[in-house]
Each structure stands twice: as C-alpha cells, then as structure tokens.
Amino acid sequence: MDADLDLLARRRLETTSQIHRAALDLFEAQGLRETTVQQIAQRAGISSRTFFRYFPVKEGAAFPVQGRLLASLGAVALDADASDLGAVLSAFADALDSAIQDAGDPDRHEHRRIAQLLAREPELETYVGAQDAEISAAVRARIGEARPDVDGLDAQVVGAVVAALWRVTWDRWGAEALAERAGEPVDVFRDARAAFSRTLG
Amino acid sequence: MDADLDLLARRRLETTSQIHRAALDLFEAQGLRETTVQQIAQRAGISSRTFFRYFPVKEGAAFPVQGRLLASLGAVALDADASDLGAVLSAFADALDSAIQDAGDPDRHEHRRIAQLLAREPELETYVGAQDAEISAAVRARIGEARPDVDGLDAQVVGAVVAALWRVTWDRWGAEALAERAGEPVDVFRDARAAFSRTLG
Numbered sequence: 186m187d188a189d190l191d192l193l194a195r196r197r198l199e200t201t202s203q204i205h206r207a208a209l210d211l212f213e214a215q216g217l218r219e220t221t222v223q224q225i226a227q228r229a230g231i232s233s234r235t236f237f238r239y240f241p242v243k244e245g246a247a248f249p250v251q252g253r254l255l256a257s258l259g260a261v262a263l264d265a266d267a268s269d270l271g272a273v274l275s276a277f278a279d280a281l282d283s284a285i286q287d288a289g290d291p292d293r294h295e296h297r298r299i300a301q302l303l304a305r306e307p308e309l310e311t312y313v314g315a316q317d318a319e320i321s322a323a324v325r326a327r328i329g330e331a332r333p334d335v336d337g338l339d340a341q342v343v344g345a346v347v348a349a350l351w352r353v354t355w356d357r358w359g360a361e362a363l364a365e366r367a368g369e370p371v372d373v374f375r376d377a378r379a380a381f382s383r384t385l386g
Numbered sequence: 387m388d389a390d391l392d393l394l395a396r397r398r399l400e401t402t403s404q405i406h407r408a409a410l411d412l413f414e415a416q417g418l419r420e421t422t423v424q425q426i427a428q429r430a431g432i433s434s435r436t437f438f439r440y441f442p443v444k445e446g447a448a449f450p451v452q453g454r455l456l457a458s459l460g461a462v463a464l465d466a467d468a469s470d471l472g473a474v475l476s477a478f479a480d481a482l483d484s485a486i487q488d489a490g491d492p493d494r495h496e497h498r499r500i501a502q503l504l505a506r507e508p509e510l511e512t513y514v515g516a517q518d519a520e521i522s523a524a525v526r527a528r529i530g531e532a533r534p535d536v537d538g539l540d541a542q543v544v545g546a547v548v549a550a551l552w553r554v555t556w557d558r559w560g561a562e563a564l565a566e567r568a569g570e571p572v573d574v575f576r577d578a579r580a581a582f583s584r585t586l587g
Binding site: 310315317341342343345348352376381383384 | 537
C-alpha cells in the first residue's frame with residue numbers, strides 16, 4: 186500500500202517535472218505569449234486536460250516548486266509552545282528552509298533558466314506577485330486552523346513576512362544566477378532570514 | 387515662480403484625479419478587460435497620449451496614489467543617525483504614514499470603490515503584486531543612494547518589509563471597507579505596523 190502511494194507520488198513528481206521542462210523549453214524558444222497550454226502538453230506527452238490537473242495556468246508551469254511549497258506551509262506544526270509571534274514565524278521559516286533544500290541539486294540548473302526567463306519576460310514577474318499572495322494566504326490559513334488564538338492581523342503579518350522572505354531569497358538567487366555566481370539556494374535563504382532578523386529584531 | 391509650480395502641481399493632481407474617476411466609472415460599468423485607454427482618456431477629457439504621461443497602463447489608473455507614494459519613498463531622509471536597520475525601516479514607515487494621511491479624507495470613498503473592484507477583478511490583484519515590486523525597488527534604490535554603507539541584502543529586505551506593510555494595510559482596509567466597517571486608513575496602517583513589530587521584534 187505504501188509502495189503504491191510512493192509510486193503514485195513519484196509519478197506525479199515525474200509528470201510535474203516533464204511539464205516544467207517542456208514549458209521552459211517552449212518559453213525560452215518562442216516566448217511566453219506565443220506558447221499555448223496545448224503545445225506544452227504535447228511536448229510533455231500528456232493531454233491539455235492532464236496539464237490543468239497540475240497547473241491552473243501556463244505560467245504556473247514555469248514554477249514547479251510552488252505547489253509543494255504551499256503544501257508544506259499548509260502542514261506546518263504550530264503547537265501552543267509557539268507562544269510568541271516570533272516562534273510562529275520561525276516555524277514557517279523552517280518549513281521554507283526544508284522546502285528549498287528539497288528542491289535541491291537536480292533543480293539548480295532549472296532555477297537558473299527560470300531566473301533568465303524572469304529577466305526576459307516581465308509578465309512572469311506579475312505572476313510571481315500572485316504567488317506571493319498565495320503563499321501569504323496559505324500561511325494565514327494554516328495559522329487560523331492550528332492556532333485560532335492568534336489575532337487575525339498578526340496572522341496576516343506573519344503571512345506577508347513569509348512571502349517577503351521567499352521573494353527576497355529568489356530575487357537574490359536569481360540575480361546571482363544571472364551573474365553566474367549563484368551558490369546554494371538554501372544559503373541565500375539563510376542569509377535573507379538573518380537580514381530579516383537584523384531589520385526587525 | 388513658486389506660484390506657477392504650485393499651479394502646475396495642482397493641475398497635475400486634478401488631471402490624475404479625473405483620469406482615476408473616469409477609469410473607476412468604466413471599470414465598474416463594463417469591467418477591466420472591456421475598458422480601453424482611449425475610453426478612459428475620452429471620459430476624462432484628455433488624449434490617450436496624455437493618459438500615458440500619467441499612467442503606464444490602464445490598470446494603473448485604478449490606483450492613483452502609487453505615483454505619489456513612490457515619490458515620497460524616494461525622498462525619505464536617511465542620515466547616518468539612522469544607525470541600525472530598524473531605524474532605516476522606521477524612516478520609510480513614517481513616510482508611508484504621511485502618504486496615507488495625505489491620501490486622506492477626500493479619497494476615502496474612492497478607496498472603497500477600489501476595494502470592491504479588486505474583489506471583482508482578480509487581474510487587478512496581479513497588478514497589485516507588481517506595485518509591491520515597485521515599492522520594494524523604490525526603497526532599495528533610495529537606500530543605495532542615501533546610505534551606500536548599508537549592505538545590499540539588508541536594503542532589499544527593508545524594501546520587502548515596507549512593501550509587505552503597505553500591502554497588509556490595504557488588504558485589511560479593503561476587507562473592512564467591503565464589510566462596511568472601515569475606519570481611518572492611517573489607523574489600519576498603525577495597527578499593521580505594530581503587528582510587524584510584534585512579529586519580528
């Protein structure tokens with residue numbers, strides 16, 4: 186049973202990755218605007234219908250990590266021991282840390298391609314803004330669910346800070362990647378996290 | 387000479403406001419997608435060419451405060467006395483506080499219309515995401531200019547936090563406005579600012 190589930194999860198990851206690579210290839214070769222979902226699906230060897238089970242819009246296929254990230258933020262453990270807001274924020278930052286490590290090595294080259302694409306396609310930047318809103322909403326929802334005692338405004342602020350932390354990490358990593366001097370994404374994340382503490386601590 | 391400049395600035399503000407009201411009227415009546423720059427310009431009694439001197443795209447006309455906000459963030463005084471990052475952040479937060487107060491009473495009704503429009507037109511949300519990036523970039527540029535001693539990553543983080551603070555304020559004010567219980571925007575801002583301190587202090 187577990188083995189079956191593993192197999193399913195593995196297949197899902199493989200399909201995600203196929204769609205992602207097909208989308209990147211096409212976005213790079215012919216631009217975002219000229220690329221259709223149908224073209225991406227065809228190149229990935231799936232139907233358009235299957236595509237939409239993985240990504241709501243074509244732009245989403247450029248960022249395959251987003252779905253996993255949202256899932257991990259939505260599962261963060263927040264017990265009553267996380268007594269102050271700083272501890273609540275830390276729990277989400279730890280989840281980001283893990284998510285970035287999981288994205289890991291095999292995707293590194295892909296990240297560089299995404300950074301290049303972002304630099305060339307301003308419309309994708311707009312899409313990244315919408316991702317921030319998703320991250321923020323996921324954090325807020327998780328706090329509301331696991332810690333209903335936390336004030337709504339405070340939950341909203343934690344969500345906004347987590348989204349900002351994620352954004353700063355990838356902006357910076359992207360800039361470094363374009364300059365051909367990008368290190369480990371997780372190191373960039375940890376630097377950014379330390380800078381947030383310096384700014385607001 | 388000063389009187390002439392005042393007159394120019396006043397005219398500019400009046401034109402901004404005319405364009406904004408025309409855009410809101412049309413977005414409300416026929417939707418964002420169906421509304422063209424030409425229609426907005428015509429309703430505001432100007433040429434399309436003049437429109438583009440005020441706003442880069444039609445969506446921008448829904449948010450007339452953005453230009454003033456960016457200008458005020460770009461002019462923040464940052465002397466060497468602002469010795470830690472918290473003080474740098476405070477200087478920008480003070481500028482937001484003033485900008486929100488300046489937007490003041492006459493615009494309150496407009497803000498409610500914008501909140502309603504945002505709830506109805508998801509595409510505008512995406513545009514709001516792009517505004518966050520503009521705010522963040524303006525803060526970063528100002529720090530680079532006035533305080534070249536501040537580390538680049540730290541400047542980026544201050545920018546991200548200022549943008550997040552602005553976003554939380556308007557999200558919250560918008561939600562309150564839709565529920566017909568919105569108070570002073572500046573009060574919402576100050577609550578949000580306090581929540582940021584609680585989260586990260």
